[in-house]
Amino acid sequence: MSEENREREPMNPGDEVPPGTVYSGEDLCPECSGSGEKDGEECPNCGGTGKVTEPVGGA
Structure with missing residues (x-):
């Protein structure tokens, strides 16, 4: 399936780039330290996943 036809997450x-972007990776959310919760509720920065997507490497 081509990338333009595939639905993106x-x-x-807290994501700096869309999931699946070339030269990107997941990291722990800095707001909830990867727990997915902040102040007893779903972390607004990572949407409760505990992960954010960031670019890696450089040009």
């Missing part, structure tokens, strides 16, 4: 506020 929605981005969370």
